Amino acid sequence: xxxxxxxxxxxxxxxxxxxxxxxxxxxxxxxxxxxxxxxxxxxxxxxxxxxxxxxxxxxxxxxxxxxxxxxxxxxxxxxxxxxxxxxxxxxxxxxxxxxxxxxxxxxxxxxxxxxxxxxxxxxxxxxxxxxxxxxxxxxxxxxxxxxxxxxxxxxxxxxxxxxxxxxxxxxxxxxxxxxxxxxxxxxxxxxxxxxxxxxxxxxxxxxxxxxxxxxxxxxxxxxxxxxxxxxxxxxxxxxxxxxxxxxxxxxxxxxxxxxxxxxxxxxxxxxxxx
Amino acid sequence: xxxxxxxxxxxxxxxxxxxxxxxxxxxxxxxxxxxxxxxxxxxxxxxxxxxxxxxxxxxxxxxxxxxxxxxxxxxxxxxxxxxxxxxxxxxxxxxxxxxxxxxxxxxxxxxxxxxxxxxxxxxxxxxxxxxxxxxxxxxxxxxxxxxxxxxxxxxxxxxxxxxxxxxxxxxxxxxxxxxxxxxxxxxxxxxxxxxxxxxxxxxxxxxxxxxxxxxxxxxxxxxxxxxxxxxxxxxxxxxxxxxxxxxxxxxxxxxxxxxxxxxxxxxxxxxxxx
Numbered sequence: 001x002x003x004x005x006x007x008x009x010x011x012x013x014x015x016x017x018x019x020x021x022x023x024x025x026x027x028x029x030x031x032x033x034x035x036x037x038x039x040x041x042x043x044x045x046x047x048x049x050x051x052x053x054x055x056x057x058x059x060x061x062x063x064x065x066x067x068x069x070x071x072x073x074x075x076x077x078x079x080x081x082x083x084x085x086x087x088x089x090x091x092x093x094x095x096x097x098x099x100x101x102x103x104x105x106x107x108x109x110x111x112x113x114x115x116x117x118x119x120x121x122x123x124x125x126x127x128x129x130x131x132x133x134x135x136x137x138x139x140x141x142x143x144x145x146x147x148x149x150x151x152x153x154x155x156x157x158x159x160x161x162x163x164x165x166x167x168x169x170x171x172x173x174x175x176x177x178x179x180x181x182x183x184x185x186x187x188x189x190x191x192x193x194x195x196x197x198x199x200x201x202x203x204x205x206x207x208x209x210x211x212x213x214x215x216x217x218x219x220x221x222x223x224x225x226x227x228x229x230x231x232x233x234x235x236x237x238x239x240x241x242x243x244x245x246x247x248x249x250x251x252x253x254x255x256x257x258x259x260x261x262x263x264x265x266x267x268x269x270x271x272x273x274x
Numbered sequence: 275x276x277x278x279x280x281x282x283x284x285x286x287x288x289x290x291x292x293x294x295x296x297x298x299x300x301x302x303x304x305x306x307x308x309x310x311x312x313x314x315x316x317x318x319x320x321x322x323x324x325x326x327x328x329x330x331x332x333x334x335x336x337x338x339x340x341x342x343x344x345x346x347x348x349x350x351x352x353x354x355x356x357x358x359x360x361x362x363x364x365x366x367x368x369x370x371x372x373x374x375x376x377x378x379x380x381x382x383x384x385x386x387x388x389x390x391x392x393x394x395x396x397x398x399x400x401x402x403x404x405x406x407x408x409x410x411x412x413x414x415x416x417x418x419x420x421x422x423x424x425x426x427x428x429x430x431x432x433x434x435x436x437x438x439x440x441x442x443x444x445x446x447x448x449x450x451x452x453x454x455x456x457x458x459x460x461x462x463x464x465x466x467x468x469x470x471x472x473x474x475x476x477x478x479x480x481x482x483x484x485x486x487x488x489x490x491x492x493x494x495x496x497x498x499x500x501x502x503x504x505x506x507x508x509x510x511x512x513x514x515x516x517x518x519x520x521x522x523x524x525x526x527x528x529x530x531x532x533x534x535x536x537x538x539x540x541x542x543x544x545x546x547x548x
Contacts, residue, residue, distance in 0.1 A: 100399060100401060116395070117392070117395035117396045117398060117399045117401060118391070118392055118395050119395070120395045120398045120399060121390070121391035121392055121393070121394045121395020121396070121398060122391045122395070123398075124391060124394045124395060124397075124398050124436070124440065125374060125391045125394060125436050126436070127374060127391060151459060152459050152460065152461040153461075154461075160447055162398070162399050162400070166398065166444065166447075169455075170440070173434055173440075173455055173457070176457075176459040178454065178455070178456050178457070178459075178460040178461070178466075179454065179455050180452065180453065180454040180455075181443075181447055181452070181453050181454075182452050183447070183450075183452070185425060185426050185450040185452075186426065186452040187426040187427075187428075187452070192452075195469075
């Protein structure tokens with residue numbers, strides 16, 4: 001069983017972004033809105049700060065109250081601020097927040113993780129310059145890095161979230177895979193696993209997918225990440241030596257995701273100017 | 275084998291629309307842009323005119339030149355015209371037209387067939403008040419009219435178009451089906467047919483899907499319509515007595531589609547006032 005690693009791909013993306021930024025007179029600026037009660041996102045935001053600044057991208061985080069009005073006002077201000085390239089909201093926003101409503105105010109020209117219906121609509125219709133949600137794009141980049149054939153292959157996506165399962169299903173379809181989307185209500189998932197050439201796990205449950213039930217030449221991409229009480233970090237997949245390849249958790253999709261975020265900042269930078 | 279018919283559902287929808295319109299002081303107005311060289315759509319537009327006026331909906335068709343500028347100017351004018359409720363563009367627009375660009379100008383508040391990325395993005399994220407493309411919605415209405423169970427069922431959508439295959443796949447997913455999207459590059463489609471409880475054919479090729487290869491209790495929804503040289507009208511499915519049910523062509527999905535269009539006009543009417 002081969003372990004699929006994200007490191008090399010992530011480094012390449014970051015190097016390319018750094019080279020691009022170095023040549024720019026006006027540097028990109030990335031702004032994250034983080035709710036002041038959301039301690040779970042602090043580590044994630046700090047990593048993004050480190051990533052961005054190491055590439056020459058300006059970084060700002062704004063602490064938000066539990067206020068729809070404040071979120072919308074801040075988003076509108078950032079939409080109109082020409083010095084701001086990219087905006088991300090850490091989620092959940094706050095208890096009782098109407099996330100769809102708040103996010104709908106974010107311009108698709110600044111929506112770095114393609115959270116809004118406007119951004120996802122562009123992906124849905126296959127616009128030439130759409131941005132994908134970072135995790136979905138990272139999955140596709142890992143697949144391409146290992147030259148995994150998709151055309152005519154039977155691909156199972158487990159998970160139907162707006163941020164991963166649905167967009168990656170459409171992206172796999174664009175690559176001419178035959179795509180099945182399974183989820184918590186799917187019957188006999190374990191029996192079905194053996195029917196697929198490639199399995200993308202994005203279900204958000206530790207070890208839900210037993211790789212030993214997949215066929216021997218199956219390739220498994222694990223987009224999950226779970227921190228267990230014993231200190232170990234695992235994905236949505238319970239690995240098995242029997243399959244052809246599985247992406248590493250951590251070290252696979254997630255590693256590429258943070259680099260894709262930087263790449264998306266650059267895509268927005270050019271879209272805004274072009 | 276049971277034939278699934280659309281007539282009753284279509285009549286119910288139209289009756290409901292008529293009752294609603296009767297009570298309105300300001301009547302809805304529906305505008306169709308038809309290219310002056312597009313003779314293939316004339317029959318379709320005339321049927322819509324008849325449908326709309328019979329329900330009390332005002333109807334206007336505008337003949338368009340092969341001009342991107344004229345399309346965009348007309349769309350912008352209709353977006354801003356408060357007397358206009360709903361707008362449809364017959365396709366193809368014209369040879370060489372940048373359809374995505376032109377359609378992107380249409381406000382999602384007037385986009386009666388959910389052609390634009392903005393409208394489809396709302397469907398993608400599952401907004402509470404999204405409009406679906408009429409054919410996709412008609413498929414779902416036929417399924418519901420016959421109380422066809424979807425939850426946990428294995429559903430195959432054949433076809434990945436932006437107007438039918440992709441949206442209906444997402445709508446089936448919302449109903450907790452496990453959804454597979456197949457297409458022209460799918461390998462061994464005939465071998466796969468037997469694995470599905472429900473099959474939605476939206477591939478645009480006459481008789482491509484051989485119903486005799488499906489399992490005995492399969493239910494087949496045929497969203498295709500083809501006018502053959504011998505004068506006969508057929509769908510994407512080659513029917514077989516062996517399966518449980520197949521929708522009739524013509525008389526199935528298509529019959530409901532034109533009623534859904536009228537219903538979508540009313541949905542837009544309320545959205546604009548809501």
